[in-house]
Amino acid sequence: MGFVREALHWHGLTGRGRFALAVIPVAGLVAAQTQAPPLSIAGAGISLVSALAIMLFFGHARRRLRAMGWSGKWMWALVVPLLSLILVIVMLARRTRPEAAPGPFNRGGRALVWGLVALMASRALWAPFIIPTGSMSPTLQPGDYVLATRRFAAPRRGDVVIFRHPVSGQDFLKRVIGLPGDTVQMRDGLVILNGTPVPQATAPDWTEPYRATAMGTRPLCVTPVIEGDICSKLAAIETLPGGPSYTVLDVGGMATDFTALVEIPEGFAFVLGDNRDNSLDSRIAQSAGGVGLVPVAAVAGRVRLVLYSREGRDGRVLRTVE
Structure with a gap:
């Protein structure tokens, strides 16, 4: 002493x-x-x-x-x-x-x-992360420097959470859509939660520059573009029952717009990226590079705040995450 x-x-x-x-x-x-x-x-x-x-x-x-x-x-x-x-x-x-x-x-x-x-x-209670891809755009955009807080309770529907991939061990950030006991299915790009479509309201198209992210991936766009062009996506405001409203993006018909009905077992959650056609999430099996159903125990924390954008994107300073 x-x-x-x-x-x-x-x-x-x-x-x-x-x-x-x-x-x-x-x-x-x-x-x-x-x-x-x-x-x-x-x-x-x-x-x-x-x-x-x-x-x-x-x-x-x-x-x-x-x-x-x-x-x-x-x-x-x-x-x-x-x-x-x-x-x-x-x-x-x-x-x-x-x-x-x-x-x-x-x-x-x-x-x-x-x-x-x-x-x-x-730092025992929070951690910073850099967003490498656009899978959660427009909520979280490539280059965003975000703050996540440690999880002390079960995740709630609508939370943007960080978890470790059950197979690869990589950190993923997605939105919780389904909880234990829920049923989830995708039909023509709409989330069917417990047999009821999650409502969407049309929003103005969302645009971003067509360029590579830090991981070398490029965004999908409604129409083909070349490097440096503006990439457009259809946007909608989705509102979960008892949860938040947030913007989701779509580029048209994709295989992941339709999925089988999934009943979520105890101890797991169903997660989606807000950029629906640019996301490897619970719609895709772990064996195919997706995350499948995510063990609740693997959820480390919740993303709370965008501190700033390392790519200089407008409006990305001290922005709360819905």
């Missing part, structure tokens, strides 16, 4: 050995966090431990700099890639100066560090 108390007491001094103890966990935990499945229990645990490790690291870094006779302001170089590695090596190599004495510190600077620690700890 003395090691932790020292990290919280920025007035003191830290030797090379104790500083090394603060350095070792940081690199390993940060690397582990990038490998852990987002919003998983393992990922949440790593986020919390990483937050503690960062708190200890910056606290002892401030004390170590003073022990070397340096200004504590050098601590901010530790957040700069590459420069931070060089500075850590120097801090581990240089001896403590005999005349070193504790010095004042900026309380605002410590508050910033604790804010960073709180942000890292909060």
